[in-house]
Amino acid sequence: MSREAKQRALExxxxxxxxxxxxxxxxxxxxxxxxxxxYTAYHVLAGFVLGMLGAGTSLLFNVIGSLLVGQHPLQxxxxxxxxxxxxxxxTIDGGVTLAVGCCLYLxxxxxxxxxxxxxxxxxxxxxxxxxxxLGVSALALAIWLLNFYVLLSWLQxxxxxxxxxxxxxxxxxxxxxxxxxxxxxxxVQPLGEFVPYGTKLEDx
Numbered sequence: 001m002s003r004e005a006k007q008r009a010l011e012x013x014x015x016x017x018x019x020x021x022x023x024x025x026x027x028x029x030x031x032x033x034x035x036x037x038x039y040t041a042y043h044v045l046a047g048f049v050l051g052m053l054g055a056g057t058s059l060l061f062n063v064i065g066s067l068l069v070g071q072h073p074l075q076x077x078x079x080x081x082x083x084x085x086x087x088x089x090x091t092i093d094g095g096v097t098l099a100v101g102c103c104l105y106l107x108x109x110x111x112x113x114x115x116x117x118x119x120x121x122x123x124x125x126x127x128x129x130x131x132x133x134l135g136v137s138a139l140a141l142a143i144w145l146l147n148f149y150v151l152l153s154w155l156q157x158x159x160x161x162x163x164x165x166x167x168x169x170x171x172x173x174x175x176x177x178x179x180x181x182x183x184x185x186x187x188v189q190p191l192g193e194f195v196p197y198g199t200k201l202e203d204x
Contacts, residue, residue, distance in 0.1 A: 034196035043121050044114055046192030047185075051113015054184040055106045061180045065173070076177070077101040082164040083156055090164070109181065112143060116185040117192055132186055140182035144175050 062076040072078065072093070081089035081101045092098055116136055124135045148166055157163045 034194075038122060039194050040118075042194050043117055043192070046121075046194075047114035047117025048110050049113075050117055050185060050188050050192050051110040052106050053188050054113055054116070054181040055109020057184040058109070058177045058181040059102065059105055062173070062177060074098050074102070076169070077105060079165055079168050080105065082162065082168075083152075083160065086160045087162055087164065090168075112181065113185060115139065115143075116182060117189065120186065120189045121192070121194075133183070136182035136186045137179060140178040141175070144178040148174055 059076070063073045066073050066075045077098055078089050078092055078101070081092065081097065085097075089097075116139060119135055119139060120132060124132045127135070148171075152165050153163065156165060
C-alpha cells in the first residue's frame with residue numbers, strides 16, 4: 001500500500017472515530033433507550049395502576065361474601081371507615097360516605113400493588129408459576145399481619161378509642177381478602193409488562 005493510500009485510510013478511520021464519538025455523546029445526553037437493566041420507575045407505575053384491579057377483585061369478593069351471610073354488601077368498607085370515623089361508620093347505609101370509602105379502598109390497593117408488581121417482575125420474573133403463586137401468597141400474608149397485628153391493633157385504639165377493624169373482621173376473611181388481592185396481581189401482571197416503544201411483539 002502506497003503512502004497516499006495509507007494516508008487516505010487513516011483519514012477515513014479518524015472520520016469514523018469522530019462520528020462514533022459524536023453518536024456516543026448524543027446517547028449520553030438523550031439517555032439510553034430502551035433502558036438497560038430493570039426499569040424501576042415503569043414497574044412502580046404499572047404496579048400502582050394494576051393494584052386497582054387487585055383491590056376491585058378483593059372488594060367484589062367481600063361484597064359477594066357479605067351478601068351470602070346476610071350482611072350489608074359493603075360491610076368491609078363500613079368497618080374500614082371506622083379508622084377515620086370511629087364507631088359511627090358501622091351504621092352508614094349508603095350515600096357519598098360509602099362511595100368515598102370504596103375509592104379509598106381502591107387507592108390503598110393501588111399503593112399495595114407496587115410491591116407485588118416489583119416482586120413479580122424482579123426477583124420472580126423468571127420463576128415458575130408455582131413459585132410466583134407462593135411468592136405473592138407469602139407477600140399477601142406478610143402485609144395482612146403487618147396491617148392488622150402490627151399497625152391497626154394499636155394505632156386505631158390510640159387514635160379513635162376502639163379496635164373495630166381487627167375485632168369485627170374475622171381473621172380468615174382478612175387473610176382471604178389479601179390473598180385474593182395477591183392472586184389477582186399475579187393474573188394481571190402480564191398487562192404491566194414493559195414493551196419499549198417501537199419494539200414489535202414478534203421480535204421479543
